[in-house]
Structures are given as structure tokens and as C-alpha cells.
Amino acid sequence: MQSEKVQQLPVIASSAPRASRAVRRRVGSYLPYLYSVLGALLAWWLLAALLPSQFILATPLQTFTVLGGLLQKPDTYVHIVLTLMRLFIGFFIAEILGLILGTLMGLRQYFERTFSLWVVIGLTIPSLVWAIITLMIFGLSEAGVIVAIAITSFPVITVNIWGGVKSINTKLLDMAKVFRLSRADILLRVILPQILPYVFSSSRYGIGICWKIAVVVEMLGSSNGVGYQFAYWFGLLSMSHVFAWTFILVVIMTVMEFGVIRVLERRVLAWRPEINF
Amino acid sequence: MRLAFQSLSLQFPIAEGGSLPVLDKITASVEEGEFICLLGPSGCGKSTLLNVVAGLLSPTEGSVVIGDVEITAGARALPSGIGYVFQEPRLLDWMSVEKNLLLTLKPLGLPAAERAALIRRYLDMVGLYAFKDTYPQRLSGGMQSRISLIRALIISPQIILMDEPLNSVDAITAMRIRGEFVRLLEAARPTILFVTHNIGEAVYFADRIFLMTNRPTSIYREIRVTLPRPRSTTSRELTELEAEIGRILVEEILPD
Ligand SMILES: Nc1ncnc2c1ncn2[C@@H]1O[C@H](COP(=O)(O)OP(=O)(O)OP(=O)(O)O)[C@@H](O)[C@H]1O
Ligand SMILES: [Mg+2]
Numbered sequence: 108m109q110s111e112k113v114q115q116l117p118v119i120a121s122s123a124p125r126a127s128r129a130v131r132r133r134v135g136s137y138l139p140y141l142y143s144v145l146g147a148l149l150a151w152w153l154l155a156a157l158l159p160s161q162f163i164l165a166t167p168l169q170t171f172t173v174l175g176g177l178l179q180k181p182d183t184y185v186h187i188v189l190t191l192m193r194l195f196i197g198f199f200i201a202e203i204l205g206l207i208l209g210t211l212m213g214l215r216q217y218f219e220r221t222f223s224l225w226v227v228i229g230l231t232i233p234s235l236v237w238a239i240i241t242l243m244i245f246g247l248s249e250a251g252v253i254v255a256i257a258i259t260s261f262p263v264i265t266v267n268i269w270g271g272v273k274s275i276n277t278k279l280l281d282m283a284k285v286f287r288l289s290r291a292d293i294l295l296r297v298i299l300p301q302i303l304p305y306v307f308s309s310s311r312y313g314i315g316i317c318w319k320i321a322v323v324v325e326m327l328g329s330s331n332g333v334g335y336q337f338a339y340w341f342g343l344l345s346m347s348h349v350f351a352w353t354f355i356l357v358v359i360m361t362v363m364e365f366g367v368i369r370v371l372e373r374r375v376l377a378w379r380p381e382i383n384f
Numbered sequence: 385m386r387l388a389f390q391s392l393s394l395q396f397p398i399a400e401g402g403s404l405p406v407l408d409k410i411t412a413s414v415e416e417g418e419f420i421c422l423l424g425p426s427g428c429g430k431s432t433l434l435n436v437v438a439g440l441l442s443p444t445e446g447s448v449v450i451g452d453v454e455i456t457a458g459a460r461a462l463p464s465g466i467g468y469v470f471q472e473p474r475l476l477d478w479m480s481v482e483k484n485l486l487l488t489l490k491p492l493g494l495p496a497a498e499r500a501a502l503i504r505r506y507l508d509m510v511g512l513y514a515f516k517d518t519y520p521q522r523l524s525g526g527m528q529s530r531i532s533l534i535r536a537l538i539i540s541p542q543i544i545l546m547d548e549p550l551n552s553v554d555a556i557t558a559m560r561i562r563g564e565f566v567r568l569l570e571a572a573r574p575t576i577l578f579v580t581h582n583i584g585e586a587v588y589f590a591d592r593i594f595l596m597t598n599r600p601t602s603i604y605r606e607i608r609v610t611l612p613r614p615r616s617t618t619s620r621e622l623t624e625l626e627a628e629i630g631r632i633l634v635e636e637i638l639p640d
Pocket of ligand 2: 547
């Protein structure tokens with residue numbers, strides 16, 4: 108029997124105009140981002156100009172002037188790197204533990220019954236409470252900050268993965284059993300790919316939570332890091348510094364989302380058809 | 385491998401309490417290398433029966449013996465050497481066609497060259513070798529069915545369960561694949577349970593046809609097909625038998 112040939116389409120247009128059209132289309136697809144950023148800057152500037160006191164909102168100009176100064180000081184980077192390190196260590200611990208517990212809870216009723224109550228309770232405890240508790244236990248140390256970050260994001264990540272494992276297609280598991288796949292293959296090639304989208308969404312969500320809690324814990328009990336900078340400049344009522352640091356935070360988060368998570372996600376989940384709604 | 389159903393019954397528990405009886409005291413035995421076609425109304429319990437044989441569902445009463453493995457209400461066992469063409473393709477969407485097939489071959493522990501040769505041969509058989517690096521979601525429904533079909537055949541199983549394997553493949557391609565399949569069966573003689581709604585397909589393949597009743601299903605009648613192979617779908621005996629079975633289904637089974 109002949110195999111179906113993958114037919115080559117004839118090349119219609121010459122390649123040069125096609126390339127420039129592609130570039131134009133690519134630029135065009137980024138325009139909405141640009142508009143939204145310009146719109147936000149305008150709104151910020153208007154609001155700052157309309158409010159009576161400079162202690163409430165700093166204007167974009169003040170903020171960016173301070174920011175320019177900050178970016179020239181090596182100290183700034185030290186604070187950022189310290190916070191990032193705490194953040195990633197805490198997040199990484201939470202993601203690994205959450206992946207393990209969430210998977211167990213999704214696959215085995217025994218674990219689900221044992222832990223579901225505690226995971227839900229963990230979700231409802233405000234992160235500030237965890238911050239205070241860990242500071243009481245660990246004092247003003249690195250461990251306290253990291254543990255507070257891990258504990259706060261752990262239930263969120265667990266719940267995500269748990270839901271993901273529950274929603275896997277059991278018909279594929281049946282297929283795997285009938286064809287006698289090994290346990291390792293079932294776990295790594297049948298179950299894991301189905302929960303990967305949930306790993307991504309939980310990472311995204313988890314990192315967001317970790318940032319917030321990292322900053323709060325650093326504000327409460329640290330003498331360095333981005334959170335400490337917030338506390339310091341807020342104490343001096345310098346809103347332009349508070350805004351400049353916020354801006355730094357936002358830029359790092361955005362780069363992480365668009366530059367790291369989305370790129371990874373697109374590569375790992377390349378098999379998924381595009382959603383067109 | 386031989387199959388022996390002894391008064392096999394199965395009920396599904398239902399949400400509102402109570403149960404839905406699906407299989408009703410099925411008793412039959414299937415010889416090694418026999419080709420059995422199951423014909424019966426939609427929703428009567430054909431897929432359920434295959435799932436019991438595959439070890440995916442336990443019966444409520446009775447048993448089925450597969451080779452030397454016995455499946456009863458208490459003891460669910462996964463019999464080995466089974467290839468199953470599920471009613472839906474059930475491919476792993478995150479792996480290319482080739483990787484899907486490699487994964488099913490893995491438990492056999494064959495050398496790489498042999499695996500590659502098998503994949504080439506079976507993909508050629510269904511005319512899809514050019515698509516070996518494609519993700520399943522980028523194949524048409526009928527192409528996915530064909531991959532699912534060869535996934536079950538490629539492991540040279542002793543029992544093949546086939547649940548409407550060609551129902552989303554066009555008539556001409558289906559005819560070609562049927563011919564290839566019959567030729568393949570000359571070499572190895574697995575025992576086959578083949579569910580279909582196509583009476584012509586049933587008489588083309590079967591040694592025996594089980595006509596199933598409505599739910600809860602049991603075997604209403606067995607029809608032995610003794611015509612020599614290879615059969616021609618247009619031969620007079622075949623079309624007469626086809627018409628007779630159609631009459632039984634319409635007049636005797638479907639009414640209730
Ligand atoms: N897992 C399940 N839980 C509860 N009920 C089920 C389950 N699987 C099937 N059923 C019910 O059992 C009955 C038989 O289903 P089955 O899939 O075996 O039918 P079928 O003969 O294969 O039909 P078709 O020809 O349409 O594929 C149906 O009424 C169905 O609703
Ligand atoms: Mg069915």
C-alpha cells in the first residue's frame with residue numbers, strides 16, 4: 108500500500124516581500140501591549156497631577172528619575188538578588204512538595220482524605236500570620252523568610268496539582284494498563300504530561316504569591332532585600348522611592364512571566380493545538 | 385489463547401442508588417485463533433464486555449477465563465498478551481505517532497532495529513509512514529483510528545479486542561486495511577473479539593458472529609460462518625448471510 112505523501116505547497120510569492128509582511132504582522136501583534144502601557148502611564152500621570160499631595164502619588168517623572176539613580180547604585184542589585192534568591196528557594200521547595208503531595212492526593216483516596224482538610228486550612232491562613240509565626244520561630248534569619256515563603260505558597264500549589272491530577276483522562280490510564288506499561292512510564296509519560304499545564308499555572312500563581320510574601324516578610328524582619336527598601340522609604344515618606352522599587356518588582360515579574368514561564372510553556376506544551384475561540 | 389465466559393454478569397452502580405444491569409449471564413467459549421464478531425444495538429454492553437476481558441472491569445457475577453487467568457467478581461487480574469483497539473483512539477497527544485508506538489513496544493524488550501522495522505511495516509500497512517513524526521492532534525480522526533489499530537497489532541498479541549476499529553475510516557481505505565489485516569492473520573492466529581455495527585464487515589471476517597440482545601445484553605444467537613478465505617464482499621453467499629442477519633437484528637432483536 109502506498110503511503111500518503113506530505114505534499115509540498117508551491118512557493119507563490121518571492122521570499123523578500125513575504126518576510127517584510129511577516130515582520131509587519133509581528134510588530135502589529137505587539138501594538139495592543141504598547142497601547143495599554145502608554146494608556147497606563149497617562150492615567151498614572153493624570154492621577155498624580157490631580158491629587159493635591161506629593162506624599163500620596165509620585166508622578167512618572169519623579170519615579171523614573173529616582174529609578175535612574177537606583178539603577179546606578181550597586182547596592183540596588185544586591186537587594187534584588189537577595190530577594191530573588193529567597194523567593195526562588197522558597198518557591199522551589201513549595202513547588203516540589205506541592206507536586207508530590209498534590210499527585211498523591213489526586214491518585215490515592217487515602218492521601219486525599221488525610222490531607223484535604225489541612226490543605227484547605229492552609230489556604231485560608233493569611234500569609235501575614237505565617238510571616239509572624241515563622242519570624243517568631245526562626246527569628247530574623249534567612250531560614251525564617253524562606254520557610255514563610257514556602258509555607259504560604261505550598262497549599263496553593265498543592266491544590267492546583269491535586270485538581271490537575273483529578274482531571275486526568277482515566278481512559279488513557281486504562282490504555283496504559285492494558286498495554287502493560289511500566290509504573291515509571293505511566294507516571295512520567297501518561298500522568299505527568301497531563302498535569303504539566305497545571306504545574307505551569309501553579310508556578311505562575313505560586314511565584315506571584317511568593318513575591319508578595321517575600322516582600323512582606325522582608326519588611327517585617329530583614330535588614331536587606333526589596334521589602335526592606337519598601338519599609339525604609341515608606342518610613343521616610345518618599346513615595347517616589349516606593350514607586351521606583353515597585354516598578355523594579357513589576358519589571359522583574361513581567362520578564363519572568365513573558366521571558367521564562369511562557370517560553371518554557373510554549374516549548375513543553377508544543378503538542379497542544381492552538382485555542383481559537 | 386482460549387476464552388471461556390461462564391454466566392458472566394455485570395451491573396454498574398448508579399448515582400441515584402441501585403444499579404444498571406449491562407451484561408446478563410453471558411456464557412460462551414472461544415477457541416484459540418477464532419475470529420468472533422459481536423453485533424448488537426448501541427448501548428447494549430459490547431464495549432463493557434471487552435473491558436471485562438481486558439481486565440479493566442470486574443464482573444458482578446460469573447467469570448471469564450483467559451488462557452490461565454480467571455477474572456471473577458473478587459479477583460481482578462490484568463491478563464497479558466492483549467492488544468486493544470479502543471472505541472476512541474486513546475493516543476498520547478504529547479508524543480509523536482512513532483513515540484506512541486515505541487512506548488507500546490517497550491514492554492516487549494525488542495532490539496531497536498527490530499522495533500524500527502516493525503513501526504515501518506505497520507505504518508506502511510495503514511499508509512501513514514509519512515506521518516510518523518506528527519503529533520496525534522494534527523491527524524484526522526480516521527488517521528488516529530488507524531494508528532490506534534496498528535498500536536494493538538504491532539505487539540503481536542495473543543488476544544485482540546477491537547471496538548469498531550474502522551468506523552471513522554472511509555470505505556475504500558477500510559476495505560484495503562481489511563485485506564491487509566486478513567493477510568496478517570494468516571501468519572499469526574490470535575483470538576479476536578471484534579465489535580462492529582457493519583454486518584458486511586462481520587460476515588467478511590468472522591468464524592462466528594454473536595448477535596447480542598438489548599441491555600442487559602446476552603448472546604441472542606451465534607452464527608457460524610464457514611465460507612473459505614479470502615472472502616469476497618460481493619459473493620452471493622456473503623450477501624445472503626448479510627441480509628439474513630440484518631433481518632434477525634431488525635425483526636427479532638431491535639423491537640424490545
Ligand atoms: N463506566 C460506566 N459506568 C456506568 N455505566 C456505564 C459505564 N460504561 C458504560 N456504562 C453503561 O453501560 C451500557 C453499555 O455501554 P457500552 O459502552 O458497553 O455499550 P456498547 O454496546 O459498546 O454501545 P455502542 O455500540 O454505542 O458503543 C450503557 O448504558 C452505558 O451507559
Ligand atoms: Mg461501544
